[in-house]
Amino acid sequence: MTVSPVDLAAEFPPGSRERWRELALGVLRKSGFEGGDPEDALSSRTYDGIEIAPLYDRLPTAPRVLRPGTGWDVRQRHAHPDPAVTREAIQADLENGVTSIWLDLTSLDPAALPAVLDGVYLDLAPVILDAGPRTEQAATIFLELAAGTALAGGNLGAGPLAPGLAELVRRCVAEQPAVMAVTVDALPYHDAGAGDAVELGCSIAAGVAGLRALTDAGISAEQAFGQLEFRYAATADQFLTVAKFRAARRLWARVAEVCGVPGAAQRQHAVTSSAMMTARDPWVNMLRTTLACFGAGVGGADAVTVQPFDAVLGLPDGFARRIARNTQSLLVEEAGVARVSDPAGGSWYVENLTADLAERAWSWFQEIERAGGLAAAAETLIPARLAKTREARARDVARRKSPITGVSEFPNLTERAVVREPGPGLPAAPGRVRYAAEFEALRDQADARPQRPLVFLATIGPVAVHTARASFAANLFAAGGIATVTSGPGVDPAALAEAFRDAGTPVACICSSDRLYGEHAEAVAAALRAAGARRIWLAGKGEYAGVDDTIRVGGDALDALRKTFADLGIDVKGDSDEHS
Structure with missing residues (x-):
């Protein structure tokens, strides 16, 4: 039997932009709008100056850059200073849906790595190190621990300009080809107040700086591209988050093309924003991180870390860690978010937002390059841009134009305090701006x-x-x-x-x-x-x-x-x- 296709819009008259403008104007007038362009009245701008229009009716011409495959790596961060506690938490995570481990060693001695990773099947669960100035020590211990085992993946966590970087890359290539050596961490820019385009531009500049350092040391361009993983913040603004990860791949694909390595994919690690987290009414953080995780997954991140809802208060407890990993499990296994390679592809809104974000970020990257590269721009250019955005966002938070549920809006004066063990609940970020901090400081005094x-x-x-x-x-x-x-x-x-x-x-x-x-x-x-x-x-x-x-x-x-x-x-x- 042949079934004719159903035209779902058959009962409706054809639409037009002018008809939409006429209807929008009628609604606006009922709200006191006295005249003018309804599209201008309903438009807004991001902190990078990108216009968010109320209506999109075209697709941009820029090509899409897809992440190969579907699904993402469920990655959990561990930062407890007690090796025994960390080991127990890692075991619980791996048994309940987590697929890779992010070890923050800022408060944990790298010498404890053998004890912490005891019982972990390193050929199945990738390990990502984050040791700051002790990166070489941590990497050496980890590679020795893994000797004789073909690691499933992971990253040694060296910065793109870290000392001894080339030697770490050579060791990875020779000993553990599935492991990367370099993390291009854009979280400090986001935490210091950067908008999405500035965060992207800074990350691309940092990645290019790392490529230069490696190729100058004799590493081939192909090997250098394979050694970089990018870490970005995912926020509760789900559409901007989707667009950011899509734009990041497009930007890095352009760098790869210019460097003569076409097809080199950007490896992305999404971390739910620390800046958006609150200490007051921390339960609302579950909603923020769910939106952020959804945006990162739809945007095509390769790995996602959902921060526990109590991370602002100190070291997360077992319940908060379980909620964090279950957030991802629900989106991946039950909601099916990971079953499509690019769920947002073809959306006029998301495609245009991706293109605008990529264009603005590329312009900012070029500005950094003209200033002499990342190291030179870090002295004045980047701090000045971060300060400008930080001040604009602070004004919006103060005026509740950017409301914070549970803090600046709908606060609960009778809420019971949530207490956690002191420690690095959030990743370290000197100069971090947490949006709720000023309101929460007043609450504390009261x-x-x-x-x-x-x-x-x-x-x-x-x-x-x-x-x-x-x-x-x-x-x-x-x-x-x-x-x-x-x-x-x-x-x-x-x-x-x-x-x-x-x-x-x-x-x-x-x-x-x-x-x-x-x-x-x-x-x-x-x-x-x-x-x-x-x-x-x-x-x-x-x-x-x-x-x-x-x-x-x-x-x-x-x-x-x-x-x-x-x-x-x-x-x-x-x-x-x-x-x-």
């Missing part, structure tokens, strides 16, 4: 007070009228660890002032509708001032006699919280270590 700081909400009018702005104000103050108490419905200034005196706080915030503000705000402000209010906020916009300042959507929440701390007699301490 929690340390004998009594929780308090702000009085003068709610004018019935509950249905003042609830929206009262909830907004309570949410904002809670982001700094400040509790609120409301007056209840009413419009009598004297009654509101009496309730304010009973609350025992010098700070008040008036909450109601614009109409009732016009009728009552000034009288209520005068009564609150007479009752001893040191500062009077108003939730919303507008200027009224007696009101000191406003809190509103898009306003600087951190500034408002710091002012409130000062009014409450609390000295605002410096930012947390992670934000310094």
